[in-house]
Amino acid sequence: IIAAFVLGGLAFWGLETLLDRSKSSMAQLVAMLSDFVPEAIALGAAFATGEKAGMLLAFLIGLQNLPEGFNAFRELEVSSKLRGWKLVACLAACVPLGPIAGWIGYQHLASYPRGVDFVMLFAASGILYLTFQDLAPQARAENQRAPAIGAVLGFLLGLIGHVLLAS
Structure with a gap:
């Protein structure tokens, strides 16, 4: 849990840092895809294992990705040369x-539930980072990523406490 969560937060922090330095107009698109791909991997594994909630999960993921796609389109429309x-x-x-x-x-992952868990925790940490970095502007100072990383680490501390209490 700790490795997946820390690596996810650091990977998304690094990705955003690279995008910020390159002045890329694709930040929302990259954020959407960074979320979408791990979800699809886990969804495929859920269907392979006969998970009954697979169709509902697919519907909810699709529903959640619609506004992200729209935001990516709007961001690219304003900031890129593509029209x-x-x-x-x-x-x-x-x-x-x-x-x-x-x-x-x-x-490939259906028979490795721990692998699916790792992918989902990695993605969840990254999504949490992006939420605090991009969607919670009051927690963000210009060019400062510490509040978002702090949110990831704080959530991880709570997650560790939850796991320890549940044991």
């Missing part, structure tokens, strides 16, 4: 990543 159908085609090119990631989970 109109070229921008839509660029975003549509990302669609196959979901089925490919789902297939990987279905074929």
Whole structure:
């Protein structure tokens, strides 16, 4: 739990730092894909193991990804050189990543539940980091990532406490 959570937070911090330094206009798209791919892997593994909630999970993931896709489109529309159908085609090119990631989970991770757990904890930590860094602007100072990393570490401390109390 600790390794997955720490590595996820650090990986997303590093990714955002690289995007920030490169002045990339694709931060929202990268954030969306960073969330979408691990979800699809875990969803594929859930279907492979006969998880009954798979269809509901697929629906909820799709529903949650709609506003993220819309935000990525709006961010790219304002800050990139791509316009109109070229921008839509660029975003549509990302669609196959979901089925490919789902297939990987279905074929290769279904028999490794700990691997699926690791992927989901890694992604959850990264999503928590992105939420505090990008979506909670009051907790963010310009070019300061400490509040977001602090939120990840604070959540991890609570998670460790929960696991220890449940044992």
